[in-house]
Amino acid sequence: MRTLLIANWKMHYGPMKAGGWIRAFRRERLPKDLDIAVAVPHVSLAASRASLGRASIPALAAQDAFWAQDGAYTGEVSPGMLLEFGVQFCLVGHSERRIYLGETDEMVGKKAATLQAAGIVPVICVGENEAQLKKGEVSKVLKAQVAAAIASLKPDGKTPFVFAYEPVWSIGTGKPCPPQKAKEAHEIIRSAIQKKFGQSAAEHVRIIYGGSVDAHNISEYVTTTGVNGALVGGASLDPRAFALLCRTANPA
Numbered sequence: 675m676r677t678l679l680i681a682n683w684k685m686h687y688g689p690m691k692a693g694g695w696i697r698a699f700r701r702e703r704l705p706k707d708l709d710i711a712v713a714v715p716h717v718s719l720a721a722s723r724a725s726l727g728r729a730s731i732p733a734l735a736a737q738d739a740f741w742a743q744d745g746a747y748t749g750e751v752s753p754g755m756l757l758e759f760g761v762q763f764c765l766v767g768h769s770e771r772r773i774y775l776g777e778t779d780e781m782v783g784k785k786a787a788t789l790q791a792a793g794i795v796p797v798i799c800v801g802e803n804e805a806q807l808k809k810g811e812v813s814k815v816l817k818a819q820v821a822a823a824i825a826s827l828k829p830d831g832k833t834p835f836v837f838a839y840e841p842v843w844s845i846g847t848g849k850p851c852p853p854q855k856a857k858e859a860h861e862i863i864r865s866a867i868q869k870k871f872g873q874s875a876a877e878h879v880r881i882i883y884g885g886s887v888d889a890h891n892i893s894e895y896v897t898t899t900g901v902n903g904a905l906v907g908g909a910s911l912d913p914r915a916f917a918l919l920c921r922t923a924n925p926a
């Protein structure tokens with residue numbers, strides 16, 4: 675399975691700065707054996723695409739999409755609109771959206787299914803918060819989030835789906851989850867997928883880790899069984915640092 679690394683700019687870099695990031699990143703030496711994507715704000719998709727031209731590395735990703743293709747949904751953006759920029763991946767259910775915008779498991783499930791049906795790979799973010807961790811609820815929380823997210827997904831269509839395990843207590847805190855703990859969480863996620871879609875489908879789903887990943891710790895994750903890549907926030911804001919992280923993930 676190919677390792678997948680996704681840069682998540684979050685709410686950084688509007689159209690004036692996006693092109694510069696893309697150009698600087700593309701000047702770096704980039705490994706060929708990895709899938710690399712960059713999740714940019716919607717308003718920066720056009721500038722990012724313009725800087726990329728027909729180049730496919732990094733792949734373009736969005737940070738969110740609505741669950742309908744068009745209609746009276748003021749302020750929202752549909753998967754079809756994202757396709758016009760050549761978007762290949764789209765984050766859904768990032769914890770910042772769950773926390774600040776009240777996104778529910780049900781909304782996340784609807785968004786993931788609509789993206790997949792449109793041909794964009796949903797990257798579904800799940801993970802426990804600190805209180806849930808302390809109460810020993812990691813497994814319960816993950817199972818509920820995964821079940822809702824995959825309720826309407828298809829296991830064998832031409833568009834796959836990806837999960838990102840992102841423990842909320844680790845995001846932006848400089849406290850990475852120990853790889854062994856991440857491995858356990860990934861196993862819980864994979865077995866929830868297996869329950870619904872069977873062994874072979876579960877084996878082919880990429881589950882990536884996110885939360886304080888940087889060039890120093892990336893190799894610990896990508897060498898951990900069942901961890902198929904990373905979602906990188908803060909350490910992706912500098913294109914050279916993110917390129918170094920990519921090379922470290924795959925020194926070949």
Ligand code: PGA
Pocket residue numbers: 682840844845846847848884885886887905906907908909
């Ligand atoms: P971080 O963010 O790498 O800054 O911890 C990860 C994420 O939220 O996707």
